[in-house]
Amino acid sequence: MHEFLAQLANGVELGAIYALIALGYTLVYGILELINFAHGDVYTFGSFTALVVLVALRAANVLHGGGLILGIVAALLVAILACALLNAAIERLAYRRLRKAPRLAPLITAIGVSFMLENLIELWQGSAPVAFPNVIPNPELSIGALQVGVQQIVVVALAIVTMIALHYFVQRSRLGKAMRAVAQDRDAASLVGINVDRTIAITFLIAGALAGVAGFVGGVSFGSAWFLNGFGAGLRAFTAAVLGGIGNIAGAMLGGFLIGLLESFSTWFIGGQWSNVAVFSVLILVLVFRPSGLLGESLPEKV
Amino acid sequence: MRSPRIAALAALLLLAAPLTACSSGPAPASTTIGIGVDLPLSGADASVGTSTLDGIKLAVDRANAKGVPGGFTFAVQALDDTQQGVHNPQQGASNVRTLIADDSVLAIIGPYNSNVAAAEIPITNEAGIVQISPSAVSDGLTLGKDAAMLRRANPDVNTFFRVCTTDSRQGSAAARFALDLKLKRVYIVDDNETYGLDLANVFARDFAKLGGTVLGRDHIAPDTQDFKALLLKIKGYKPDFIFFGGTTSTGGGLLRRQMFDVGMGKLPFMGGDGIPDIAEVAKKRADGTYYTVAAPNADLLPAAKKFVASYKAKFGSDVGPYSANAYAATEVAISAIEQAIIANGKKMPTRAQVLAKIPRSAKNEVHTPIGPISFDKYGDVRKPVISLYVIRNGRSSFIEQLNLSE
Numbered sequence: 001m002h003e004f005l006a007q008l009a010n011g012v013e014l015g016a017i018y019a020l021i022a023l024g025y026t027l028v029y030g031i032l033e034l035i036n037f038a039h040g041d042v043y044t045f046g047s048f049t050a051l052v053v054l055v056a057l058r059a060a061n062v063l064h065g066g067g068l069i070l071g072i073v074a075a076l077l078v079a080i081l082a083c084a085l086l087n088a089a090i091e092r093l094a095y096r097r098l099r100k101a102p103r104l105a106p107l108i109t110a111i112g113v114s115f116m117l118e119n120l121i122e123l124w125q126g127s128a129p130v131a132f133p134n135v136i137p138n139p140e141l142s143i144g145a146l147q148v149g150v151q152q153i154v155v156v157a158l159a160i161v162t163m164i165a166l167h168y169f170v171q172r173s174r175l176g177k178a179m180r181a182v183a184q185d186r187d188a189a190s191l192v193g194i195n196v197d198r199t200i201a202i203t204f205l206i207a208g209a210l211a212g213v214a215g216f217v218g219g220v221s222f223g224s225a226w227f228l229n230g231f232g233a234g235l236r237a238f239t240a241a242v243l244g245g246i247g248n249i250a251g252a253m254l255g256g257f258l259i260g261l262l263e264s265f266s267t268w269f270i271g272g273q274w275s276n277v278a279v280f281s282v283l284i285l286v287l288v289f290r291p292s293g294l295l296g297e298s299l300p301e302k303v
Numbered sequence: 304m305r306s307p308r309i310a311a312l313a314a315l316l317l318l319a320a321p322l323t324a325c326s327s328g329p330a331p332a333s334t335t336i337g338i339g340v341d342l343p344l345s346g347a348d349a350s351v352g353t354s355t356l357d358g359i360k361l362a363v364d365r366a367n368a369k370g371v372p373g374g375f376t377f378a379v380q381a382l383d384d385t386q387q388g389v390h391n392p393q394q395g396a397s398n399v400r401t402l403i404a405d406d407s408v409l410a411i412i413g414p415y416n417s418n419v420a421a422a423e424i425p426i427t428n429e430a431g432i433v434q435i436s437p438s439a440v441s442d443g444l445t446l447g448k449d450a451a452m453l454r455r456a457n458p459d460v461n462t463f464f465r466v467c468t469t470d471s472r473q474g475s476a477a478a479r480f481a482l483d484l485k486l487k488r489v490y491i492v493d494d495n496e497t498y499g500l501d502l503a504n505v506f507a508r509d510f511a512k513l514g515g516t517v518l519g520r521d522h523i524a525p526d527t528q529d530f531k532a533l534l535l536k537i538k539g540y541k542p543d544f545i546f547f548g549g550t551t552s553t554g555g556g557l558l559r560r561q562m563f564d565v566g567m568g569k570l571p572f573m574g575g576d577g578i579p580d581i582a583e584v585a586k587k588r589a590d591g592t593y594y595t596v597a598a599p600n601a602d603l604l605p606a607a608k609k610f611v612a613s614y615k616a617k618f619g620s621d622v623g624p625y626s627a628n629a630y631a632a633t634e635v636a637i638s639a640i641e642q643a644i645i646a647n648g649k650k651m652p653t654r655a656q657v658l659a660k661i662p663r664s665a666k667n668e669v670h671t672p673i674g675p676i677s678f679d680k681y682g683d684v685r686k687p688v689i690s691l692y693v694i695r696n697g698r699s700s701f702i703e704q705l706n707l708s709e
Contacts, residue, residue, distance in 0.1 A: 006535045006565075014529050127346035127388030129556065131586045140566050149564060222528040223560040224584055228387060232526035267532035273495055273522035275532075 005146040007264050013152045013221060015260020016159035020214035021237030022244070022252040023166065024087075024207035030247040031183045031203045033103065037110040038090055040234020041117035042083050042208055046215020047132070047225040048125055050079040054133040063135065072135055076158075080212035087208025088201050096197065114230075121227040129226040132219040155217045162213050163253055166206070170249060179203055183247075236263070239283040245293025254294060334374060336640060336651070338363055338633065339402035340381040341395055341413035341423065346388035347552030350580050352415055354623020355437055356381055359412050361614055361626075362633035372641055373649035380408060384419055389552055392422035399423045403430045409643075409657050410435070410636040412629065416550075417441030417470075417498040421453060424463045429456035432654045433661060435636055436465040437628035438576065440473055440597050441497045442505075445681040462658060464678050466632045466671075467597040467625070468687035468707070470498065473575050474505025476689035476705045477595045478513055481544065481573060483703075484593070488516045490542040492533070492558065494549030495522045502575045503548030510546075518542050523554045530558045534565045544570055550577030556584025563588050579624040582697060592694045593702075598628050599673050599688040600701045610672035631671035635662065638669045 244251025443449030
């Protein structure tokens with residue numbers, strides 16, 4: 001029981017990270033029907049941005065007491081901002097001019113952008129893994145039979161707050177409404193006066209911001225950043241998005257948590273070397289038997 | 304899903320390769336003898352690879368300063384087998400082909416990693432060129448059926464030698480060290496690579512044979528970031544320590560680091576010579592990591608004092624885990640080349656003539672900072688030594704060493 005709860009907590013932590021990345025895939029797919037393969041690398045960029053800020057703050061010796069919390073918030077905000085701008089820049093430079101091109105063209109471009117980002121990050125930070133500063137003290141708390149670290153709680157809480165904020169933004173705000181309208185029918189949306197280019201740019205900004213949050217919590221949780229991290233994490237998150245129903249926001253969250261739990265429990269039950277097999281078998285099974293994903297059909301709207 | 308990316312990157316590298324080859328400059332005709340080197344010189348293995356290369360450079364400089372028979376000079380031709388940040392067997396194989404294509408190269412030092420060696424040995428075997436690795440420890444490179452498969456081109460000719468010892472010697476020494484430290488219950492994890500899996504297999508066998516308890520084993524998948532699920536599972540077994548077969552870059556660093564996240568930070572962590580650089584990923588959390596190195600402690604050997612001093616003077620840094628081995632491997636190669644030059648009437652010898660002069664018995668062993676070296680019929684050293692280190696307060700300190708005679 002004790003171990004079951006510990007694995008459950010770990011799966012939720014891992015799932016929270018995958019869910020945040022999966023949301024980025026799903027938002028962009030919802031509005032453009034493009035699988036943005038560069039998204040995993042935006043996540044890596046977020047990890048490194050947060051890492052660089054934290055290392056600089058630590059060198060300036062301000063990471064203690066109240067400064068620690070401010071420093072963590074600063075690193076998170078810088079990562080969010082940097083990833084949002086990067087993602088919007090990618091859309092503007094690489095995808096916008098391909099909006100009317102056959103669907104394969106932007107897809108291949110996305111893979112190219114992914115390569116570029118990986119290699120630019122390698123140039124910037126080197127090809128060895130870089131240790132992520134241990135900023136969040138990690139004493140274990142016991143809640144009944146469940147033992148969780150403070151770090152775990154921070155990671156999951158941050159992810160859930162972000163997802164709730166996203167939900168309200170998309171459902172309640174004017175911009176969210178515009179995003180849903182463009183996702184439903186781009187031409188009709190522009191007929192009623194919605195600026196389609198701007199709405200798509202905002203979608204990329206938001207997807208990038210989510211990758212920034214994911215990059216930060218991923219760095220905290222895994223303890224290192226590496227220029228190819230985004231490849232593995234991106235593929236798993238993509239699987240999560242497909243599992244939940246690509247284009248569906250609630251589906252991406254659900255899929256993320258399910259994939260995290262699956263990775264954690266498959267490691268426990270069948271061993272570490274099979275966790276990738278378990279995760280990607282799900283991708284194949286979903287694509288074959290239920291391509292629309294778990295929640296894909298139940299909601300007529302996509303974003 | 305990964306292969307198209309690798310293919311595309313390989314294509315890019317192929318385009319870049321001739322450029323780097325040219326930039327090292329054309330070798331002046333016939334008076335220069337190339338010492339080919341293949342090591343991981345960038346990426347995750349860069350620090351160990353570079354300090355190994357420095358050992359080779361030191362040996363070559365010393366030979367040139369002393370004067371080479373026939374008026375030749377030695378030149379190091381080093382190639383990097385890193386791709387996407389990790390040592391890569393295909394890149395190693397292509398590097399070795401490049402070196403062999405250059406007629407002035409009479410011996411190759413390297414590679415660092417066993418899986419790279421497995422890709423290179425068939426090529427050097429076919430070309431009949433001497434190859435000496437400072438550190439590739441997997442048993443199958445020299446012993447048994449696996450080694451026979453690698454030598455298919457010339458089954459009776461052995462061109463691959465190593466001055467380090469083997470996984471099985473290292474694994475069984477580690478098992479003895481662990482029991483000396485009163486660590487009796489182990490959980491074993493490996494990275495499923497040639498080196499890591501072999502080391503873990505031997506450790507598991509010998510640790511059980513010597514009376515220790517192996518609670519369980521696990522293998523990790525490439526690209527894994529989260530080891531907490533695995534560690535939580537291990538925690539349930541209540542081991543005295545975790546043994547890891549693998550390198551820092553294939554998961555050792557993150558595994559050690561994340562032990563602290565699941566409340567196992569106080570548990571000792573032990574591994575082989577793949578993790579001396581673990582502090583680069585685990586930082587302060589590397590403390591309490593034990594590792595074996597398949598070489599004597601160069602600081603303690605009287606013959607090595609001079610080597611350590613001149614290494615520090617030349618490169619301004621501490622000796623790396625395999626610098627002394629690399630120096631010794633290069634000395635063995637240079638000694639064989641010099642004898643071949645003399646036997647050939649002070650003219651450029653052939654690769655076969657160099658191969659014939661490799662020391663095979665105690666009579667003609669080469670004296671190096673890691674002790675006298677000669678090889679048995681498989682290509683392994685005759686007098687292996689394994690040392691044990693621990694990381695405390697961020698620094699490696701030597702504990703003890705074992706002399707394993709044949």
